[in-house]
Amino acid sequence: MQYTQIQRILGILLMLFSTSMLPAAAVGLYYGEQALEAFVVAFAITALAGLLIWIPARHQRNELRIRDGYLIVVMFWLVLGLFGAVPLYLLEMPELTIADSVFESFSGLTTTGATVITGLDTLPRSLLFYRQQLQWFGGMGIIVLAVAILPMLGVGGMQLYRAEMPGPLKENKLTPRIAETAKVLWYIYAGLTLACALAYWAAGMTLFDAVSHAFSTVAIGGFSTHDASIGYFDSALIEFICIVFMFISGINFALHFLAWRFRSIANYWLDPECRAYVLILGALFIACCVVLIHFQTYDIWTSIRFAAFQTVSIATTTGFGVTDFSAWPTVLPFLLLYASFIGASAGSTGGGMKVIRVLLLYKQGTRETKKLIHPHGVFPVKLGNKPVPDRVVEAVWGFCAVYVFAFAVLFLILLSTGLDFVTAFSALAACMNNLGPGLGEVSTHYGELSATVKWILSFAMLLGRLEVFTLLVLFTPMFWAR
Structure with missing residues (x-):
């Protein structure tokens, strides 16, 4: 060392x-x-x-x-x-x-x-x-x-x-x-931030608010300069701009680089992870719309508007809000919270386990099902037309196993501090997935939690940001062995 x-x-x-x-x-x-x-x-x-x-x-x-x-x-x-x-x-x-x-x-x-x-x-x-x-x-x-x-x-x-x-x-x-490579990533990042700030400003935000919200939008962060978050502005145009840039920032930045280099957007749809990302967001949006309209939570137009915003905001782990999604009917609050476990694409600024890992888990599960029927068959896991090395598939399985195990341990620790089930689960999910808003006592802010819980959740944020292994590897004896 x-x-x-x-x-x-x-x-x-x-x-x-x-x-x-x-x-x-x-x-x-x-x-x-x-x-x-x-x-x-x-x-x-x-x-x-x-x-x-x-x-x-x-x-x-x-x-x-x-x-x-x-x-x-x-x-x-x-x-x-x-x-x-x-x-x-x-x-x-x-x-x-x-x-x-x-x-x-x-x-x-x-x-x-x-x-x-x-x-x-x-x-x-x-x-x-x-x-x-x-x-x-x-x-x-x-x-x-x-x-x-x-x-x-x-x-x-x-x-x-x-x-x-x-x-x-x-x-x-x-x-x-x-x-x-690092410079290219930062050029794209800074360019998106500038474009987002200008769009916000043109839509009616003050220059201060426009720059501030552009920072957190492109970073998929979710901090706001107002308690009501994006809902403070009560503007469908601002919400649309926010949705667009949250969506773009949740895509692998390598695809943005390819689109800029070759002046073509074809690579977005050719990428299996990007297609899965779009389909997941689309399915969540439709589910939220149907439930909100069915229960008459809002009128039809408002249901579509709020469903689109909160779906992209929560699923990409941004965490902006235009309404209190924790008060939505039936399973919607937990459905959106579960979506944050998937998160955005790898190589983006989003949190969660990343779409590509979930996609590989699905494909690996499909392969294992086929092997039950044809034990001697050879079924490679593919992304698009390219086979994925077994080393990568094994790493994804290992990551998800450790992720779930770490979540379970921290969840039990939070319960032991006296938090109720919903607050403990949602607070940990929101922090470990780098989402922000949760359910129960943390639906609006985390100020009422005890100092012990805040320290635990701070560790969970770091664990999620460094994708578990980067942090946990330091606790293994092999890491320190000469």
Whole structure:
């Protein structure tokens, strides 16, 4: 293990992260808010800590190994979440505890969107902007950003990229050089954010709201600058724009790259995961429409409008709201919550287990059924016309098994704290799938939960964001063996 090299990179990344507090301070300065002091102090603390970590190891240039990459990613997300909580804790309004500040910080960086803060409409704009910005950086991953702009990471870039990026096919690169791949991803990400912000602004949002909501929309985060979320604007046009960009951000960014390079959208429908993603969203939308219209929850037009928005928002794990979906009739709240387990596509900014994994599980289940009828038959698992290596299928099975096991253990722990069944299940599902809104006591916010529960859920957010294995591998004796 290259501990001094890990220390050097951790210091660099922490100094890089400290600069994310300056835009919030600038917003506070522009609006004449006292809150800017908290961000300036937090910037100084974070930058100094990064500098002190970096100086003793600044001359190290050893090659990173796979284990080093995993340790850097986990350590940095932990440190980033803790230091990201510093300005939140220092702010006089709202007055947050350490547990609240860390929860909010991890929720932003992991693009979960669960919040302990209420009264957003009256809070300093610097704080509101900072929350949105946390989600934007966390969406594509601050590690991928670092690989894109810091050539000093050199040959270790692939290890960081593989440990950070979501999905079972992490070895795939869009360009020959990993740094160029990271840059391409960030160009697409930034381009979508700019387009989303301009669309929101043109639709009637203020410039501040447009930029803030573009950050969380493209990041599939779900934080808003208003307690009523997107419902605050009561605009069908804004909701439509939000649906479009949530949908686009839930697609594998490699497909966006191919569409841009070849000036064609054919690759979207040719991709099996993208087709499954569209079909899942379509089926959920139809189910929600039928139930809402049948129970006359709203009129027909409103049922279609709200069903479309909440389906895309929850299924992609964004978490925006235009209405309280937890109050919808019959099975709809749990149906949408279950959809968050599937989540968005691999290689997107969404959470959940990812559509491609669920698709592979379905195909593997189909293959096992065929083998019961034809024990000696050979039935390869295919995506499109290409067979999937057994190693990938086995990895998907392993991931899902560990995911379910981790969920079951954390669920029992939450129940032991005194939470009711619905609140414990939905809060854990919403945090581990990086969704945000839940059911029961957490249908609107998480502020009433105990500090113990908030720490557990913060861990669940990180577990989901790093896709279980990246974090849990550190708890195995083999990882630390020489």
